[in-house]
Amino acid sequence: MVYLDNNATTPIDRRVYEAMSPYLFEKFGNPSTLYSIGAEARAAVEEARKRVADLVGARPDEIVFTGCGSESDNMALKGVAFAHMERGKHIIVSSIEHHAVLNTAAYLEKIGFEVTYLPVDRYGMVDPDDLRRAIRSDTVLVSIMLANNEIGTIQPVKELCSVSHEKGVLFHTDAVQAAGKLKIDVEELGVDLLSLSAHKIYGPKGVGALYIRKGTKIHPLIHGGHQERGRRAGTENVAGIVGFGKAAEIALQEMEEEAVRIAELRDRLEMGILERIEDVIVNGHPERRLPNTTNISFCYIEGEAIILKLASRGIYASTGSACSSDTLEPSHVLMAIGLSPEVGHGSVRFSLGKFNTADDVDRTLEVLPEVVSNLREMSPFWRRKNVQR
């Protein structure tokens, strides 16, 4: 199996599994209880909190554990919007955010907030001047992702955040896709809120975190017990949180070296595709891009067909063609960077991870040209294009 869909999810690191497993069995206690197995679990959660905080340069008490990255995004947007609605009801997001942000913003619009969607250039970059112009006296939050999950483009978050702060507006960034791939320091970036997810960094599914800068006014989404200092009620997912902590610790130790190795593999894949297959377009920023991601449009054919043909040969990637969704439109990210719908439909995302090898890349380069030419032979546009030449 060649797994090139690490932006979708990653397999758990064995060391993470080993760290988690005692908390599923003998150390199963509820952290809120007084006796020893409860205290043990509580200590483990606090240790994990410290490790996740270290991954982003935060203080442990600024980390709230959640159920997933989407919950973190929901909490950031709704929690800040609800806590500041007396001051204003305007929110700004980029047009290429993950649906966890976009659909939360759309929900807030439905209940009376106003949302401005910032455009991006052809590489997927938000212009800080656009943000400056969009901020109003009633703006309460700006949310712009650190790195895009589909095309890998890295936003100038430090700059965007300072534009936001000049006008006294809180800034959230969705760092779910950036974490473990880029060095993140909340002090350097200046952000007030930052979303994370464990399963993108070789941790378990079902656990995320939201960094909330000390002093930031925010409402909880889940009311109940006093867990997470009253900011997120519900018995902690102890094993998941421990796994997240271990995954964060490993990421911090290994990220720098891994990023270089993975970028080399990614470049080898991308160059190899450009050499072997004609009429392809690389999407995303040429330099300011996640080291593991390449998003490529194969003109004249459709992405889902490419993905299924690759899968039948044991190669797993994903597509921005949404022929399977109700809208029939390709991904909002590819549309926002200005691709035509036909080209957008032919896009495939390859996202590498720490378990990929040069052999995986070479195998993909062996199979892919055959898959593409096979589908192109079926396409009316391919033949017409060749006739026109």
Place this chain on the structure above:
Amino acid sequence: MYSDKVIEHFMHPRNVGKIEDADGVGKVGNPVCGDVMWIYIKVKDGKIVDCRFETFGCAAAIASSSVTTEMIKGKTIEEALKITNKAVAEALGGLPPQKMHCSLLAEQGIKAAIEDYMRRRKKGEEKGA
């Protein structure tokens, strides 16, 4: 998500390509939506003797094209016009709800090809007369 039949037709599509001297061509779909289907037919004595397709689209679109060409080969024009998208989907062992439009495209493709054939024949008769 797909039936074995869909996957089988997608992996090994029948009747791919163009018919150079086709008697009718149906071009349906919209690249914006991610599906375009061109159906070519060859007609002899009111019967479809050959049928081929070219398709830009997902697995369901390719499988729908493939199974449709199989279904209409050997049929009379009247019989072919009766093929519905439901019949196409059934022949594929069913399609997911969000992919039913692919079978509809196939139905429209056959109809468009037959209309084109009728139009050409009428023109031919007018010329002959």
